[in-house]
Amino acid sequence: MEELIMRDGKRVAVRYWDDVRTPRASVVMVHGMCEYISRYDDFCKYLNSNGYYVMGMDNRGFGHTDPDAMGKGYAGMFEDTVDDIREEVDEVRKRFGTEKVFVIGHSYGSFLTQRFIEKYHDAVDGAILCGSALQGGAALGFGSFLANSKYKKHKDAPGYVFEKFTFVGYDKKLKDGKNGWINRDKAAVAAYNADPMCNFTCTVGFYKSFFDGIKLLNKERSRVPQDFKLMIASGDADGVGGFGKLVKKLDSAYRSKCGITPRLKLYEDGRHEILNEINKEVVYEDFVAFLDDCLDGKA
DSSP: OEEEEOTTSOEEEEEEEOOOSSOOEEEEEEOOTTOOGGGGHHHHHHHHHTTEEEEEEOOTTSTTTSTTSTTOOOTTHHHHHHHHHHHHHHHHHHHHOOSOEEEEEETHHHHHHHHHHHHHGGGOSOEEEESOOOOOHHHHHHHHHHHHHHHHHHTTSBOHHHHHHTHHHHHHHHTSSTTGGGOSOHHHHHHHHHOTTTSSOOBHHHHHHHHHHHHHHHHTGGGSOTTOOEEEEEETTOTTTTTTHHHHHHHHHHHHHHOOOOEEEEETTOOSOGGGSTTHHHHHHHHHHHHHHHHTTOO
């Protein structure tokens, strides 16, 4: 891991994948909550083999960026992380000299990416939202109210109540063991459960920042221009995506608010981490095909 100092002095752990023989473009990879960027090593090496340099950071509150404060958050951290991604885009373009840059965000990283393309769409040539959804309505309102009410006195308290209504609920529906909702590959789930940089509970402060960020990105979605190149990909058995329903709503939101026609992929029986799923090779191929099509004017 290397280190990048952000505009506010925050030191962020970053990693580069640069074993590229015939460069086409660069990718900034954005990981989800309760994980870190090196979990994407296999996929990033695949991108390298297809002509794409890759850069990724351990987001604020996670991994080697905040090893003593994993899962902790503060008001505004979501937006700060979005701005970090903008600095990554500048850094990857400078480091590798590629004209074209794309962003791929998974889960929490996909919500960061939704916000990123509202603010900084001119800085990149396309994006992939992986394991994403349109979050809103009463569930978002209740979660935001609860997080805000607890924030002042209990900012660093574990957000068990938020886990109960999401991850624990997904596991109950699938009945496939702890964190079985993330993947059908039992070895991958076991590795996740055994990893102290993954298997923990985020705090009330993190959830406050997250909900605030979602409310803002929902409000400003129409800032994404009609010609922006976008792919949305998820498993149809992913609880985060409402088992396909919230993924389709996200697709519809970009169509109605922005005039975009995203490339939508819903993988049959796929769960949350489609880049680690038992059919991940198909997902890898589809992602690269989209990037290639963007570069070749076919997307």
